[in-house]
Amino acid sequence: xxxxxxxxxxxxxxxxxxxxxxxxxxxxxxxxxxxxxxxxxxxxxxxxxxxxxxxxxxxxxxxxxxxxxxxxxxxxxxxxxxxxxxxxxxxxxxxxxxxxxxxxxxxxxxxxxxxxxxxxxxxxxxxxxxxxxxxxxxxxxxxxxxxxxxxxxxxxxxxxxxxxxxxxxxxxxxxxxxxxxxxxxxxxxxxxxxxxxxxxxxxxxxxxxxxxxxxxxxxxxxxxxxxxxxxxxxxxxxxx
Amino acid sequence: xxxxxxxxxxxxxxxxxxxxxxxxxxxxxxxxxxxxxxxxxxxxxxxxxxxxxxxxxxxxxxxxxxxxxxxxxxxxxxxxxxxxxxxxxxxxxxxxxxxxxxxxxxxxxxxxxxxxxxxxxxxxxxxxxxxxxxxxxxxxxxxxxxxxxxxxxxxxxxxxxxxxxxxxxxxxxxxxxxxxxxxxxxxxxxxxxxxxxxxxxxxxxxxxxxxxxxxxxxxxxxxxxxxxxxxxxxxxxxxx
DNA sequence: ATGGCCGATGACCGTCGGTCATTTAATGAA
DNA sequence: TTCATTAAATGACCGACGGTCATCGGCCAT
Numbered sequence: 001x002x003x004x005x006x007x008x009x010x011x012x013x014x015x016x017x018x019x020x021x022x023x024x025x026x027x028x029x030x031x032x033x034x035x036x037x038x039x040x041x042x043x044x045x046x047x048x049x050x051x052x053x054x055x056x057x058x059x060x061x062x063x064x065x066x067x068x069x070x071x072x073x074x075x076x077x078x079x080x081x082x083x084x085x086x087x088x089x090x091x092x093x094x095x096x097x098x099x100x101x102x103x104x105x106x107x108x109x110x111x112x113x114x115x116x117x118x119x120x121x122x123x124x125x126x127x128x129x130x131x132x133x134x135x136x137x138x139x140x141x142x143x144x145x146x147x148x149x150x151x152x153x154x155x156x157x158x159x160x161x162x163x164x165x166x167x168x169x170x171x172x173x174x175x176x177x178x179x180x181x182x183x184x185x186x187x188x189x190x191x192x193x194x195x196x197x198x199x200x201x202x203x204x205x206x207x208x209x210x211x212x213x214x215x216x217x218x219x220x221x222x223x224x225x226x227x228x229x230x231x232x233x234x235x236x237x238x239x240x
Numbered sequence: 241x242x243x244x245x246x247x248x249x250x251x252x253x254x255x256x257x258x259x260x261x262x263x264x265x266x267x268x269x270x271x272x273x274x275x276x277x278x279x280x281x282x283x284x285x286x287x288x289x290x291x292x293x294x295x296x297x298x299x300x301x302x303x304x305x306x307x308x309x310x311x312x313x314x315x316x317x318x319x320x321x322x323x324x325x326x327x328x329x330x331x332x333x334x335x336x337x338x339x340x341x342x343x344x345x346x347x348x349x350x351x352x353x354x355x356x357x358x359x360x361x362x363x364x365x366x367x368x369x370x371x372x373x374x375x376x377x378x379x380x381x382x383x384x385x386x387x388x389x390x391x392x393x394x395x396x397x398x399x400x401x402x403x404x405x406x407x408x409x410x411x412x413x414x415x416x417x418x419x420x421x422x423x424x425x426x427x428x429x430x431x432x433x434x435x436x437x438x439x440x441x442x443x444x445x446x447x448x449x450x451x452x453x454x455x456x457x458x459x460x461x462x463x464x465x466x467x468x469x470x471x472x473x474x475x476x477x478x479x480x
Numbered sequence: 481a482t483g484g485c486c487g488a489t490g491a492c493c494g495t496c497g498g499t500c501a502t503t504t505a506a507t508g509a510a
Numbered sequence: 511t512t513c514a515t516t517a518a519a520t521g522a523c524c525g526a527c528g529g530t531c532a533t534c535g536g537c538c539a540t
Binding site: 126 | 288373375376422426453456461463
Binding site: 024028031062065069 | 486487488489490
């Protein structure tokens with residue numbers, strides 16, 4: 001079984017018992033963190049298939065069996081990194097909320113944050129691929145997949161609010177903000193993950209710049225989103 | 241080594257020799273096809289990780305060793321299915337070219353073909369995920385990856401021509417058609433592949449219809465692509 | 481001091497991708 | 511028809527890997 005599966009602090013416990021239980025909890029979180037760190041290093045360097053559980057164990061000075069006290073499978077360890085990545089991205093996106101800008105400019109800021117995140121941690125995007133494989137998901141607890149979903153929704157919530165703001169302030173057409181947020185989120189993710197397939201996009205035939213591609217996609221989308229006015233004319237020139 | 245690696249027909253061969261060589265070639269193609277068919281069935285049903293080479297071998301009544309005479313690795317067999325899928329999609333897309341429609345309508349047709357293809361063979365899209373893993377690509381010959389790239393370019397070429405047509409006929413702004421084609425291709429692929437991550441998009445929170453999402457994305461893009469004119473106003477309502 | 485409990489351990493297991501010595505079949509010259 | 515030659519097919523076998531579990535050892539309440 002997993003570690004600490006009966007760990008409920010409180011109730012009829014003595015003071016010392018409580019203290020030990022709390023310490024145990026901290027130690028467990030620490031172990032879990034150690035394992036995740038090692039997993040991140042190895043997975044990021046080698047990819048899912050070429051990574052071995054033995055190597056991860058070596059990386060955090062634990063026995064292989066110990067890892068399985070904290071994570072159900074290799075896949076679950078991998079997906080946990082995805083949760084981690086979505087959390088980091090959400091935190092970055094949330095720094096946008098406080099800016100006092102027009103909705104369309106905010107979308108531009110989002111793109112900047114997104115692209116910066118990608119440049120800092122391109123590896124997190126590669127993880128997203130595997131989570132779509134049904135046979136991978138079979139080996140991950142539903143609870144963990146739900147956590148993924150929750151984090152993704154939190155990211156989209158940022159987009160949702162911006163689009164609502166744009167609609168409210170009258171510079172965007174009346175669209176369903178959630179649908180639109182999902183489309184934008186999906187499109188950005190889609191472009192980046194597609195781009196990650198280097199041989200497709202970094203070869204001499206198709207050499208394209210990711211940031212330019214994202215900007216151009218945003219311009220296209222804004223073209224459809226903004227209430228038309230003459231000053232918008234020609235904005236799409238950056239797609240050239 | 242692979243089968244028939246010295247297969248060059250012609251030169252100083254007798255008639256009978258030539259005939260047998262040709263037949264051998266046909267038989268080899270047949271075997272390769274048999275293996276691919278079996279691989280398709282098993283991979284599509286079970287996914288990459290849960291599929292075993294033994295099962296594929298059983299499915300085409302060959303010994304496991306024989307498969308390795310025709311494909312270098314499990315990964316190469318998988319990527320070969322991706323090439324197959326891109327070929328099918330290209331063929332479907334090419335049926336659009338002959339239609340006599342406006343560029344923006346042609347883009348709508350493209351979307352229809354694309355969506356129909358996805359509904360018919362959703363599994364081919366799942367394959368694309370794995371091809372982006374570096375450790376997978378390491379186990380696939382460059383030549384095969386190039387074939388993938390070539391097929392993808394052929395698909396994008398269809399988009400490219402449509403956008404060029406739209407620019408030429410004056411209904412699209414002046415954009416670089418290749419950049420734009422790549423963006424559209426990437427976006428469509430991105431949306432579909434993202435959508436394939438069911439738990440994200442089929443859950444009650446985010447339940448979205450893929451076709452609507454694609455249409456809405458196209459409307460947004462068209463909004464940015466078309467030369468503004470009053471009749472375009474309000475087209476984005478379908479995003480709601 | 482000590483008994484009991486629980487997290488840590490790593491030898492071990494079954495499975496799988498991939499190999500290669502051997503078998504089988506086809507071919508064409510005698 | 512026979513037989514030597516060649517190449518494709520075979521499947522027992524190998525090493526590696528994900529995952530398990532009987533055992534160990536240190537900590538804690540008594």
